[in-house]
Amino acid sequence: MTDESLAGGSGLDGTWTDEAEWAQFDEAGLPEDESAPTPQPVLAVVGRPNVGKSTLVNRLLGRREAVVQDVPGVTRDRVAYDALWNGRRFTVVDTGGWEPDAKGLQAAVAAQAEMAMSTADAVLLVVDAQVGATATEEAVAKVLRRSKRPVLVAANKVDDERTMAEAHTLWSLGLGEPMPVSGLHGRGSGDLLDRILDTFPDTPREEFGATGGPRRVALVGKPNVGKSSLLNRLTGELRAVVDDVAGTTVDPVDSLVELDGEVWRFVDTAGLRKRVKTASGTEYYASLRTKAAIEAAEVAIVLVDASEPLSEQDLRVFTMVVEAGRALVIAYNKWDLVDEDRRHQLEKEIDRELVRVRWAERVNVSAQTGRAVAKLAPTLRTALASWDTRIPTGQLNSWLSDLVAANPPPVRGGKQPKILFATQAHPRPPTLVLFTTGFLEAGYRRFLERKFRETFGFTGSPVRISVRVRERKGAKSGRR
Known part of the structure; x- marks a missing residue:
């Protein structure tokens, strides 16, 4: 501890404090930096609008992340999510609907999908099995065959045995065996995830949207x-x-x-x-x-x-x-x-x-x-x-002692509250805890924050001030 008042010393007004009460506010170091993660393989999920890409993405993730609605074109940018299956982590990139002859906004959406395909380690083409392969899917398949990326075909919306036959017609795309799945009900999702892991290369092509360091x-x-x-x-x-x-x-x-x-x-x-x-x-x-x-x-x-x-x-x-x-x-x-x-x-x-x-x-x-x-x-x-800064407890109390002596808290209910002790409980955001004998008016707390910033800076970061009123020991024993 850097300040002896933490261990039962005197507070700002010389009052002896309880060691156990202050011990919980011992100065701790900043959180340890997260170690840099290893690069993860990337799966790009592509297809024409409203085939259920985002619904299938949520099923692969095992949680509701991608925005889903019964309106075509809800997903417009390429969005990355972390996924985990059988102990292996990978990144799933959901994309906007791909239209080969798109114009305007849809052209930009298509460009996002093409960008995701170019940076992915594997591509999952989602097709509505109930509709079958359209001219759009055939155009997409032609692009994917030239991309030199491993490609899987997900025949989505296969909710029962009756639509299995439609799924097998997607062999015509020339991208290998179609995997019958139901993003809505989860049918076949486990088998699809196994195939995805088998498709990934041993070494990811590049690190996509890594978390941690930056x-x-x-x-x-x-x-x-x-x-x-x-x-x-x-x-x-x-x-x-x-x-x-x-x-x-x-x-x-x-x-x-x-x-x-x-x-x-x-x-x-x-x-x-x-x-x-x-x-x-x-x-x-x-x-x-x-x-x-x-x-x-x-x-x-x-x-x-x-x-x-x-x-x-x-x-x-x-x-x-x-x-x-x-x-x-x-x-x-x-x-x-x-x-x-x-x-x-x-x-x-x-x-x-x-x-x-x-x-x-x-x-x-x-x-x-x-x-x-x-x-x-x-x-x-x-x-x-x-946001990361932490003021040592001794320095903080020395500053606060001088400030309170020159500008004491306003009287409330006929009594003037005293600030016994202060500590910065933690950074991120900087949070000050003031132990007092009475309530501090909101205006006085704003005054303390303003003076705190004038002395220590904290430009660009919020500062929180928490007041804890300490009851007298006599009052506590009286209740007993």
Whole structure:
């Protein structure tokens, strides 16, 4: 222990404290770094729209991850999930529906599927057995035969013996024996998983979306604010599908991005359109994925459309990030569309609406032109450094003693509460625990946080202050 008050010494006011009570707040080191994972083989799941790819992916994963709805085209980007079967881990990449002659948005979706095929170790072509091989499947099969990748054919929607005959007609695709499965009911999924493992090479072609080392960054914001455009700008490729229609992204999309000489893991998420409790269908599951992406990240970049007034949706995104306790960087996108009048108005909106996140760094960017995108990496490092910081208990109590002596807590109920002791219970996010003899007003806690930041920094990270009122021993014995 670095401070003797932890072991029964005196608190800020000289009161002797109980050793057992303070012992649980002994200073622990930061969490150990996760070891780098070994590369996993990658399976790309492809097929035309609405053949049940995402339903089958959920069946292979053994959990509901991919967004599923009875509407064609729900999955639009390529999305990676971790899978485990018979003790072997691999990555499943769900893709948007593949159409050989697609135009517009569907062409971008098809490009995502082709990109997944080019980086995978094996490909699973999903065909609706009840419909049979269409011209689209024949075109896909022609591409796959040239890809020099191991290919499996899943004859999906074989829910009973009556559709087994339809499954055998898929031999005509020239991709080997079709595997009859039912993504909805699970029929044949175990045999398919065994075949998938047998198909994988001994050494994966390349590491796809590895987890562990790179710091995790969530791109969040309301729909059509430019999240996917920014991700594409950062990666230098068409990594996420972009369209003028709001809500193009449904699933979170992982990308490894190199910024300023460092690799980061970016997750582009669906825009938060409605509250999770009131959203329905695709939006409901997309909201859950976005919330999970924030909680799985270490730092969030909240994109705000600088050309439009701050909305309730923007404020709700900030609330989600702060409540999740994640580091924060605010990126005002579409800055190329902001004139002098709008800048002046935006400053007023920030002062009025974003009081709660004044500690977050701001970057004015343009995903369209690339303006100031390079500034994101330094601000991310600053925010994460604050998020990881731990102040030694002795230093913290020395600072707090001087501050409280000059600015004591306000009187409440005729009595002035005293702060006996303080410790930073843990980082990520930095959390201070204050042991007091009485309740501390919310205004005084905000004052402590402001002074704490002025002294120790913590730019870009939320700071939580927890107050624990310690009852007098006489009062405890009286109850006994």
